[in-house]
Amino acid sequence: MRRIAPLLLLLLVACAPRATEPQTNTAIIQGPVGFYPSQPGLDWVYLPPRASIGDPPxxxxxxxxxxxEGQPAIRYRLSGRGLERSYYRQVxxxxxxxxxxxDFDRLQVTRYTPPIQEYPPQANLVVGARWGGQTREVIELRAGNNVTRVSDRVLDYTYSVLGKSNVTVPAGSFEVFRIAWEIRDxxxxxxxxxxxxxxxxxxxxIFSSVNFSDQxxxxxxxxxxK
Structure with missing residues (x-):
């Protein structure tokens, strides 16, 4: 099967200009952070499943x-293991x-019009739920005043809640929603x-196969x- 997502959400690690490791945040935030956590200062640490705990996270x-791009958003920063990426979301x-x-210190910019609905309203996240839509993806390289359009295409996407499962990862045990995400041309x-x-x-x-899928x-x- 040919792949359609190299320009979408897969990491371009081989093209990264440098290996940037994340800063350590030792502050513990107490109290509820919402169903879909988006409070400034929150940190999550991840590793590929086959990596050792002491490996760079x-x-x-x-x-x-x-x-x-002129719209209010919350910035999420994903960094480490050669990656530097900012996601812009509305929650x-x-x-x-x-x-x-x-990506790459704002050198590469990707826009979705309309935005991708990553998660539904809280009450709608149940086993068997499905949502999705169609979006226009535009990717540009920006260097100073020079803008080069790399890609301009339409994508269909679908999310499906397959079920709930008890899983154990290094961070602990959780009863998770297992969600399948499919992108189509x-x-x-x-x-x-x-x-x-x-x-x-x-x-x-708790787990995602979107990034570092080869690992x-x-x-x-x-x-x-907590």
Whole structure:
């Protein structure tokens, strides 16, 4: 099967200009952080399942409110193991939406119009739920005043909650929602990409096969909130 997502959400580790390791945040945030955590200062630490605990981690951090291409957003920073990426999301009663991403110190910018609905409203996240849509993905390289459009295409996507399972990762044991995410090129139904997510309310993604898929994805090792 041909792959359609190299320009979408897969890491471009081989092209990274440097190996940036995440800063350590030792502050512990106490108290509830919401069904879909988005509070500034939250940190999650991940490793590929086959990595050793002492290996360099990948850290996801909530930087805080900002704007992305003129829209209000919350910036999430994913860094480590040669990666430096910012995700721009909106989190509210209607769920979680991905507006776009920036890679390589904002050299590469990806926009989704309309935003990708990553998660539904809280009450709608149940076993058997399905959601999705169609989005236009535009990827540009920006260097100073020079803008080069790398890709401009339409993608269909679908999320499906397959079930709930008790899983154990280095961060502990959780009863997660197992979610399948499929991306398709409507011009050629044979071109598609599939990913798996494990989500636990109030904590976030326990496992994701989106990034570092060649190493088995990323599993949660630690977090700075209880």
């Amino acid at each position: 990948v850290r996801l951090s909530v930087i805080g409110p900002t704007t992305f 509210d009663a209607s769920g979680v939406r991905l507006l776009g991403m920036e 409507p011009r050629n139904p044979n071109l598609r990409e599939s990913f798996e997510l494990w989500f636990f309310p109030g904590v976030g993604e 088995g994805g990323l599993s949660l090792v630690d977090r700075n909130f």
